[in-house]
């Protein structure tokens with residue numbers, strides 16, 4: 179250790195000691211009664227746990243009967259959950275901590291190493307001034323817990339006016355000033371593309387200038403090509419130095435260094451010129467809304483954690499690993515690597531077309547696991563479908579035809595819209611044939627032996643963000659033709675599922691692409707990825723509003739999944755729950771509209787007007803039919819959890835229940851629950867927000883959110899489907 183490093187280390191240690199001393203003083207002030215129990219040296223650790231359990235049980239039964247009923251699981255419905263305020267939730271948590279004191283858990287963030295949850299003994303050591311291995315983050319979480327137990331930090335739900343103020347902070351890609359600075363980015367990128375085309379050495383290159391073209395003509399030609407999706411794919415940026423050049427050399431040293439290391443380690447870089455034009459390359463002090471593009475940056479640039487973990491990433495989605503002839507983790511036998519399945523009624527279909535690719539690579543992509551194994555790449559030429567793919571398609575359609583439960587097919591990849599229009603047409607035609615065959619087959623079956631006919635077709639894509647130019651009139655026509663024929667075979671929901679995480683991703687090009695999809699009769703729904711940047715106050719609410727404006731229905735708001743490789747991006751589940759209760763709730767659709775919204779998906783062409791009718795009628799700024807949730811390994815989506823433990827570095831340990839409102843396989847029913855150890859502490863998360871310029875006092879109620887309840891599915895997505 180150099181002298182400089184040593185003094186920095188000592189400085190950090192000193193500040194940590196000071197902070198811990200402050201937190202201990204806070205505990206003594208906020209909850210002297212409980213602190214005195216911890217200080218009672220007559221009790222050993224085990225006796226203290228028993229004594230505290232007795233103490234809190236009595237208090238709960240006398241003063242917090244709803245929390246007690248929730249704890250004992252006598253009353254644990256969604257309605258019961260909403261009766262719990264911060265103090266009740268704190269009692270629930272301390273009881274769960276006591277019940278699991280000393281228990282060990284496998285920590286996926288530490289490659290399966292066991293961690294022990296022992297908050298009671300750790301806190302006791304600390305209060306008694308003994309040697310303690312806990313960190314400041316742990317102490318901070320415990321200090322808030324003690325305050326909450328004494329009602330010192332009771333939650334106040336922010337009024338709607340406050341949520342509107344927060345929303346106002348976040349601009350949209352449809353704002354005139356944003357359009358203006360992005361036009362300048364485009365000019366810069368167009369110049370670089372001109373140079374690149376001029377310097378092409380390969381004879382017969384796809385994009386060439388005619389002999390004798392003037393500079394103005396070349397610029398005009400590139401602007402014309404800019405509207406062509408294949409041009410963007412052809413000239414996509416694939417290395418760190420080009421990335422920096424296309425971003426006007428604005429990348430800071432640290433980020434550029436990480437991207438260089440990523441490149442050396444074999445993590446692909448792939449960004450279209452269009453997508454790069456969305457990044458604000460001006461210095462922060464010259465930006466009207468500093469950090470407004472942070473959500474986009476956070477999945478364009480890789481984190482040090484990702485680079486370090488790449489090569490040893492553990493698959494989060496265990497049900498995606500299927501061996502031939504053996505059921506997957508959710509208990510389903512699958513026909514090929516093209517089909518993934520968790521639930522009885524829905525399966526994901528990944529065709530062997532270019533749809534296995536995407537228009538970019540999101541740093542949080544669960545397929546990093548496959549990239550590290552060399553199974554995926556961005557060599558688009560090699561990804562063109564092999565001749566045999568149509569035979570494979572037939573085989574997979576047979577699986578859907580012969581399954582009694584399946585009625586919902588999600589065609590994705592990668593990205594469904596990366597398939598060529600003709601490949602996509604072939605796939606959709608095959609779906610129509612299969613749906614018709616299902617109906618025909620049923621004619622030979624008795625009523626109680628009938629198989630579920632197909633009802634819903636979904637296409638998963640991030641193209642409206644990465645490359646909206648790819649939503650051509652030709653593609654829209656194929657979708658419109660399918661929609662008409664689909665109705666004849668009972669498919670009443672045709673849905674495009676996008677992945678927008680920020681209002682800044684919604685550009686005039688995106689709006690146009692969405693309009694084309696709606697005009698083709700396909701509803702567009704959105705799955706946000708709730709990264710740290712996307713989790714800022716008002717950010718998701720603003721996204722919902724802007725999506726509503728262009729006719730998109732928010733569908734899910736997903737916490738970032740994965741282990742340490744995604745730690746940088748992960749916003750804790752407490753924040754997701756806080757967002758659900760304090761912000762998203764402002765867009766709740768009143769019960770009296772539930773019958774009306776059931777038909778929205780069938781009338782996709784009128785989606786903007788339909789959404790507006792609810793917003794105006796109910797006087798709400800946005801509708802939020804989406805659910806904040808986490809995709810659990812093997813089990814699927816859930817946000818129903820309790821915090822049952824905490825690691826000594828302050829990361830919460832959550833026990834999730836699966837979503838009881840939808841059918842599951844027997845394997846999942848028997849599994850019961852899933853333990854998730856978060857990859858970061860709440861203090862760590864709040865520090866990241868502070869670095870983005872956030873006032874963390876606005877997030878103060880986060881400490882009290884230690885249990886969650888998955889919202890019911892909105893009737894808008896049920897449609898008329900039974």
Ligand code: SF4
Pocket residue numbers: 535536537538539540542543544545591592593639640677
């Ligand atoms: S769009 Fe989805 S599949 Fe494609 S890179 Fe992003 S997260 Fe991965």
